[in-house]
Amino acid sequence: MSTHTPDQHRTAPRRISTETKASVKTTELIAYVAAVIGVLIASAVVDASDFGAQEAWFYVTLLTIGYMVSRGLAKSGSRDFYDDDDRSAAPHQH
Numbered sequence: 001m002s003t004h005t006p007d008q009h010r011t012a013p014r015r016i017s018t019e020t021k022a023s024v025k026t027t028e029l030i031a032y033v034a035a036v037i038g039v040l041i042a043s044a045v046v047d048a049s050d051f052g053a054q055e056a057w058f059y060v061t062l063l064t065i066g067y068m069v070s071r072g073l074a075k076s077g078s079r080d081f082y083d084d085d086d087r088s089a090a091p092h093q094h
Helices: 027-045 053-075
Strands: 014-018 080-084
Touching: 027 053
Parallel strands: none
Antiparallel strands: 014 080
8 A cells, every 4th residue: 555645746847948048147238238338438538529428328228229129039939948846845735
């Protein structure tokens, strides 16, 4: 006679996916941050009559729109897979 109930069977972790990698794990974020810093430094160094704060923030806005579009395209069809480990989850109650 078995002492195990059906809920006590050990199962392998499920394979789950998110839409895409977290943004901090992408080179897109690094390129975006570097470009924004470059624009802001350029606006601080160059004469304000040539390239001032208003133009700099306009370019930062364009960079931000580009970054958001690129993240949206990345999320539109890719998946980032990971294993669901149920050991930390509460037991299933009926």
